[in-house]
Amino acid sequence: MRYESSLIDRSTLLQSALSAHPDKVEKTIDDIMALKKINPDTNPQLGISLQASLLQIVGYRTLIVEVEKLRREPYDCENAEHENMLMKLWKELRPDTPLTARISKQWCEIGFQGNDPKTDFRGMGLLGLQNLLYFAEHDKATALQMLQDSLQPKHKYVGVKPSTPSRYSFAIVGINITDLAYSLLVSGALKTHLYNVAPEMPNLQHFQQTFCYLMQEFHRFWIEEDPSDIMEFNRVRTKFHRRILRQLKNPDMALCPHFAASDLHLVNL
Structure with missing residues (x-):
């Protein structure tokens, strides 16, 4: 006994x-x-x-x-902190364009689907907004360039690869990539990366930097795939997800932990 x-x-x-x-x-x-x-x-x-x-x-x-x-945590338009973050996101991505009203078609300019962004945060809650704002604040130049690219019409030239990708909704893609990062985290797939870049304890900033990396890599992947229109988004996202999973199977693989997201890239430690 x-x-x-x-x-x-x-x-x-x-x-x-x-x-x-x-x-x-x-x-x-x-x-x-x-x-x-x-x-x-x-x-x-x-x-x-x-x-x-x-x-x-x-x-x-x-x-x-x-x-x-x-x-x-759902987005609450009655919560001053939530509203302040949303307004800050607009100012970071549209620094030279004042927002004429809280409910406005202008939100489509940064990639939301309708006149009120709160409806787009339903799937990822406040996490989606925080990730977008982190990207816009900590790697502003890259975020602005990606936003500009996402708004450009695609030009087709015979025998020449188009210089701009098919248009996509920047904010919506950000929320979708937040979902991808979240699924990698809860499934344990991100352990490879986070254990390599966080010598003590991984924290929210590590997760947000991972999101920035995934946003940039998805943008590059979107251009490489050269989809005809946004209707191919799910196909491209699924293929991108599989690619990231393959990379993370290498126990020595990590996302380079630079603070600026524009400096992030996969490296072998």
């Missing part, structure tokens, strides 16, 4: 370790090493490595909870 009790205690400790609070990680590692009868003085590096690994695991789980909370 004492042996069975010991096994249960070990199993309970190891299972609870995966959901430990970040502040409790160091003590949890000490408890595990004591349970395994490992002398920290004999191998001090082991404790450090275990702590770093557990911090990454706990951080990834914490990040999923944080991202899920934002995704589930």
Whole structure:
């Protein structure tokens, strides 16, 4: 009975370790090493490595909870903070064009579907807005260039690849790519990337930088695929998703963790 009790205690400790609070990680590692009868003085590096690994695991789980909370929070036009973020997004993407009214066809200029952007955030909630705003603020030049490209009509030339891609709705694509980034996160596919770029704990900024990278890569992929019109979006998105999944299967693959999204690219560490 004492042996069975010991096994249960070990199993309970190891299972609870995966959901430990970040502040409790160091003590949890000490408890595990004591349970395994490992002398920290004999191998001090082991404790450090275990702590770093557990911090990454706990951080990834914490990040999923944080991202899920934002995704589930609906856009509320009565919430001043939500409205301020939306107005800031307009100013970042249309710095020289005042918004004439809160409900306006002008929203279509940055890629929303109708007169009121709040309806487009239903699927991804506040997460979609925060990602778009992060991109517009932290890599403004790239975001503006992508927006400009997305608004240009496609010109066909015989025997020459078109200089501009088929038009697409910038904001809607951003919300859709947010969904793609979210699915990569909750499925565990982003562990490869986040464990490589976050030596301690992945956080929301790492996720947002990943979104910036995916936006730019999708834009390039869209041009490469040369779709005839927006009706091919789902096909291109599915193909792009598969491409990212293949890249992330390499355990050494990571998105280069530069702050400016325009500097992001896949690298072998």
